[in-house]
Amino acid sequence: MNLYAFELGRKKELCFGELIAVLGEDKLVERNLDTAIFKLNNIDGLQDRLGGTIKIIEIFDHVPKTQISTSIEKKLKQFFQNHSGKIPFSISVLSFKDRKTINIKELLNFSKKIIKSLGLNCRFVNKGPISPKPSTIYKARVIEKGIDICIINGQSSSVYLGRTITIQNIDSYSKRDFDKPGRDAKVGMTPPKLAQIMINLAGPSNTIYDPFCGTGTFLMEAMLMGKNGVGSDISTRMVEYSEKNLSWTQEQFRADTKFRIFEKDARFLIKSNIPEKIDAIVTEGYLGKPLEKQPTQHEQETIFRELANLHLNWLRAVRQITNCPIVMCVAAFKVGPQIIHLPKFQELVKEAGYKVTETFTYDRPDQIVVRDIKILNSC
Numbered sequence: 001m002n003l004y005a006f007e008l009g010r011k012k013e014l015c016f017g018e019l020i021a022v023l024g025e026d027k028l029v030e031r032n033l034d035t036a037i038f039k040l041n042n043i044d045g046l047q048d049r050l051g052g053t054i055k056i057i058e059i060f061d062h063v064p065k066t067q068i069s070t071s072i073e074k075k076l077k078q079f080f081q082n083h084s085g086k087i088p089f090s091i092s093v094l095s096f097k098d099r100k101t102i103n104i105k106e107l108l109n110f111s112k113k114i115i116k117s118l119g120l121n122c123r124f125v126n127k128g129p130i131s132p133k134p135s136t137i138y139k140a141r142v143i144e145k146g147i148d149i150c151i152i153n154g155q156s157s158s159v160y161l162g163r164t165i166t167i168q169n170i171d172s173y174s175k176r177d178f179d180k181p182g183r184d185a186k187v188g189m190t191p192p193k194l195a196q197i198m199i200n201l202a203g204p205s206n207t208i209y210d211p212f213c214g215t216g217t218f219l220m221e222a223m224l225m226g227k228n229g230v231g232s233d234i235s236t237r238m239v240e241y242s243e244k245n246l247s248w249t250q251e252q253f254r255a256d257t258k259f260r261i262f263e264k265d266a267r268f269l270i271k272s273n274i275p276e277k278i279d280a281i282v283t284e285g286y287l288g289k290p291l292e293k294q295p296t297q298h299e300q301e302t303i304f305r306e307l308a309n310l311h312l313n314w315l316r317a318v319r320q321i322t323n324c325p326i327v328m329c330v331a332a333f334k335v336g337p338q339i340i341h342l343p344k345f346q347e348l349v350k351e352a353g354y355k356v357t358e359t360f361t362y363d364r365p366d367q368i369v370v371r372d373i374k375i376l377n378s379c
């Protein structure tokens with residue numbers, strides 16, 4: 001077994017929750033500020049199915065801070081033995097509260113001397129004093145052609161040293177998000193990474209159902225994860241978009257799982273609408289009409305009332321059909337530094353036969369409407 005560090009995306013708790021759901025708490029070695037370290041046999045195929053992990057780092061050493069340069073020297077000598085040409089090279093520092101604790105510039109200069117002494121050539125992707133952005137590492141193809149050394153603050157006074165072995169494929173995410181043929185910015189399309197995270201939070205599944213499928217993001221991501229998908233929406237246009245996008249995903253990514261989309265108001269779902277065995281419901285739900293400015297308190301209350309009604313009714317309907325877990329988004333409002341959540345959601349789901357087992361908030365700095373991600377289990 002090896003130690004691997006997973007660099008967590010922007011919403012750390014949510015990304016960590018995804019890792020625990022996929023890898024299991026028993027494999028966790030430690031959780032740090034930006035990373036979680038797991039003991040695993042291998043990480044085959046993991047990067048592409050984790051929306052919340054920026055990169056996966058294979059740990060090669062665990063040393064006191066005073067031995068960082070000795071450990072890097074050993075690793076570089078070993079690594080560069082098998083390489084020639086101009087090699088892209090970077091040093092990243094993770095999980096330190098104060099990033100200046102490690103002098104990246106000094107370590108880069110130190111590494112340069114070693115590489116030169118080996119008679120080799122390398123291209124520095126970061127010049128220090130800060131870590132390179134993941135997109136810079138990705139674009140410079142450091143993972144394929146060179147080495148990104150990571151220095152990770154551990155819980156004891158020691159640090160972990162590792163080498164990045166996989167990184168999020170930003171081209172693939174962007175293609176799935178922006179190149180799909182059926183798009184409608186007004187509908188509030190779910191970001192593909194968030195869709196992956198939510199599918200993972202639902203636990204192991206073969207078939208997922210999205211009763212508010214819109215343009216089909218959850219079903220597309222499920223398909224890419226080797227799962228079958230069933231989707232429905234109240235809008236004929238959205239049903240067409242989902243169908244188009246799923247056929248496009250099959251074709252573009254050579255995915256070969258099954259999907260079925262139908263038109264239906266989720267409040268009136270009945271058993272015969274879903275004859276398939278569903279393992280999880282993963283959905284964005286309706287977030288209310290798009291808002292350009294901060295809603296007044298009265299507007300907030302009106303939207304919350306409308307959403308509470310919708311959620312109660314569709315949850316009641318699906319509870320009659322299946323008792324599988326649900327991972328869903330619920331709209332919340334950002335008012336200054338505060339987030340106003342849909343009141344009494346816990347009581348609402350209880351009335352429909354569910355309990356909330358976990359909650360995360362997913363927001364972006366510029367958004368008025370933010371997403372509360374809820375995991376529901378039947379009770």
Ligand SMILES: C[S@@+](CC[C@H](N)C(=O)[O-])C[C@H]1O[C@@H](n2cnc3c(N)ncnc32)[C@H](O)[C@@H]1O
Pocket residue numbers: 187188189190191211212213214215216217218232233234235238264265266267283284285286287310
């Ligand atoms: C936020 S969007 C879903 C976005 C979707 N996840 C995507 O990435 O495109 C909400 C969807 O719910 C649908 N909707 C609204 N009320 C509904 C209802 N009562 N039953 C079913 N679908 C509904 C809308 O047509 C819209 O497509």
